[in-house]
Amino acid sequence: MNTESNSVVNMPASLLSLPPVVVVLGHYGVGKTNFSLNLAYDLAAAGKQVTLIDLDIVNPYFRSSDHVEALAAAGISMLCPQSANTALDAPMLNVAIDTAIEDAQAGSNHVCIIDAGGDDVGATALGRFSKLIKQGDHAVLYVVNGLRELTKQPQEAADLLPEMEFTSHLTATHVVNNTHLMDATDESVVARGIEFAEEVARILGLPLVCTAVPLATEAGSVNLLTPAAQQLKESIDSGKLTCENCYFVRIYVKKPWD
Amino acid sequence: MGEKVLMKGNEALAAAAVRAGCRFYFGYPITPQTELAAYMSKIMPKVGGTFLQAESEISAINMLYGAAAAGARAMTSSSSPGVSLKGEGISYMAGADLPGVIVNVERGGPGLGSIQPSQQDYWQATRAMGHGDFFQIVYAPNTVQEMADMIFTAFEKADEYLTPVMILADGLLGQMMEPVELPDEIGELPEKPWATTGTKGKREHNIANSLYLQSNELEAKLLERAKRYEIILDKEQQSEGFMLDDAEIVLVAFGASSRIARSAVVKAREEGIKVGLLRPITLWPFPAKALEATMGTAKAYLSVEMNMGQMVDDVRLVVGKDVPVEHFGRTGGIIPTPDEVLEAIRTLNAKVGE
Incomplete structure (x- = not known):
């Protein structure tokens, strides 16, 4: 299943210039995994040696470890809990994580993307690696989605971060706007998301590193955009809809019938 | 109806239940339905409701029995092995004609089976939820939107026919995320003159009970309930x-x-x-x-x-x-x-x- 690899690099410069260790955290269900997968594929396409670390030991469903084969086909190393993709629901961490982070910090072309579990509970496992992560240049991306029930208000989204910073022993460095409604994402959703995320970033005093815009594709394809997605992309490309640091992302986290 | 938001199936079940007037939730964690209980634990205190993590599934179902007998809209949820534990309590509820909503977010079985989705509890839900001649109405949603909408129907039909009602979902539906428009908060709840709310010295006792000391009384009750089942069979089929x-x-x-x-x-x-x-x-x-x-x-x-x-x-x-x-x-x-x-x-x- 190597159909997942993304041939076109469309990353904004703000993401291409991220440091070698990138931590992705946020409220659960905001889309951390789909964002991390996009980051992994696109950084690999841009010539980086990428390791994606699945640190979600809270929820066994819809996780980056589901994509291990497709990632391997794109030359991306995946470090998952040994129990991932089995029926064992156990909080295990992969033993190779420290080595991968150290290697990325050593200044090679290596990038480590760490996909954390949701909320403060999910971020707890990060605490184990915080000392090592803080030894080198790193980014902690706080992913927000203004259409996630319970974090629809910017203040609600901002209020959740301190708990995650507390349990992870890390401090967020950037906000990622991942406001979307899956394949129902349209111009109004994107516009509203930008307004929302800018306000979250203002409250937290952090830069908004990008706005992720999911482009829905026809069933069974990763490249053939749906007509609605095509229209959305044209609106942004033509400047009709202003989207700074816009990052068009693929929907990798899919349901079995999609 | 409000605007569309992104929710997991488990969360939508919980959020919609509260909007349908549910103010008592009793549960016990089990994958893959735990988000439902987690959501209830966050929202119930905000709406003046009760979230109670019971010491076991058996306790939770008997708490549901109690809350239902007192006239409340109440719910419990679990996944397959936990639902098996609730079987006895559901039979007692059916025997006492108590309305309540039970959610089963199915996983693989039998036994502890697996934490991945399954539909292996069809027979249990439709035939053998517990001992005795009884049925429960079983709804099977297939979108997150339907999960939200069906909770409303489930509470309504439970009150209308005085029966336990089950929402039969599975781990995939519970865990997946879809856009959903949550239904508006319900207005008036139906009167429940049969509920055990205290006689205040003005009426006969209302008793919630499934024990009959005279077999002919139990048989008469079963025949009466069977007539209700015939109405359900006639009026409530949906596809x-x-x-x-x-x-x-x-x-x-x-x-x-x-x-x-x-x-x-x-x-x-x-x-x-x-x-x-x-x-x-x-x-x-x-x-x-x-x-x-x-x-x-x-x-x-x-x-x-x-x-x-x-x-x-x-x-x-x-x-x-x-x-x-x-x-x-x-x-x-x-x-x-x-x-x-x-x-x-x-x-x-x-x-x-x-």
Whole structure:
């Protein structure tokens, strides 16, 4: 299943210039995994040696470890809990994580993307690696989605971060706007998301590193955009809809019938 | 109705239950339904409701019995092994004519089985939820939106027929995220003159009880309840048809597997195979009338389930032995792919196509 690899690099410069260790955290269900997968594929396409670390030991469903084969086909190393993709629901961490982070910090072309579990509970496992992560240049991306029930208000989204910073022993460095409604994402959703995320970033005093815009594709394809997605992309490309640091992302986290 | 938001199925069940007037939730954590309990623990204190993590599933169902007897809209949820533990309490609720909503976000079985999705509890939900002659109404949503909407219906029908009502979902529906428009908060709740709210010295005692010391009284109660079941069988069947008008092969599938079956139907139609899908929305009462209506064109039936073949029995009971009725399924936590279902359609079509 190597159909997942993304041939076109469309990353904004703000993401291409991220440091070698990138931590992705946020409220659960905001889309951390789909964002991390996009980051992994696109950084690999841009010539980086990428390791994606699945640190979600809270929820066994819809996780980056589901994509291990497709990632391997794109030359991306995946470090998952040994129990991932089995029926064992156990909080295990992969033993190779420290080595991968150290290697990325050593200044090679290596990038480590760490996909954390949701909320403060999910971020707890990060605490184990915080000392090592803080030894080198790193980014902690706080992913927000203004259409996630319970974090629809910017203040609600901002209020959740301190708990995650507390349990992870890390401090967020950037906000990622991942406001979307899956394949129902349209111009109004994107516009509203930008307004929302800018306000979250203002409250937290952090830069908004990008706005992720999911482009829905026809069933069974990763490249053939749906007509609605095509229209959305044209609106942004033509400047009709202003989207700074816009990052068009693929929907990798899919349901079995999609 | 409000605006669309993104929610997991488990969260939508919880959020919609509160909007349907549920103020008492009793549960015990189990994958893959834990988000439902987690959501309830956050929201109940904000609406003046009660979230209670019981010491076991058995305690939780008996708390539901108590809250229902006192006239409250109350709910419990679990996943397959935990629902088995609730069986005794559900039988007691049925025996005492108590309304309540039970959610089963199914996982693989038997025993501890697996934490991945399954539909292996169809027989349990529709036939054998507990001991004694009783049924519960069973709803099988297949989208996050339906999960939200059906909770409303479930509470309504539980109160109307004085019966436990089950929402039968699975790990995939519970965990997946979709846009959903949550229903508006309910206004007036129905009066419950039978509830144990205190006589205040002005009326006879209301008693919630399933024990009868005289067998003829128990038999009379069972006969009375059976008449209610007949009304339910007549009035409450729900289903959705897709491309059935000229369907020679009729797929029957509910819940998550109905979405997979639907994709397969679309692909098979592109190949010129006359195939359609009947999706039971109520599993009990089984939508026999809608299934009967497909018999004019149908040459064969294929029941697509995430189990070893359970609902297929109900299909056979309706359509009889004149045409082949087959089952296609993956089980033990495996979700069939649309292509696997398509292959099963092709095979069946080759068999009966001439």
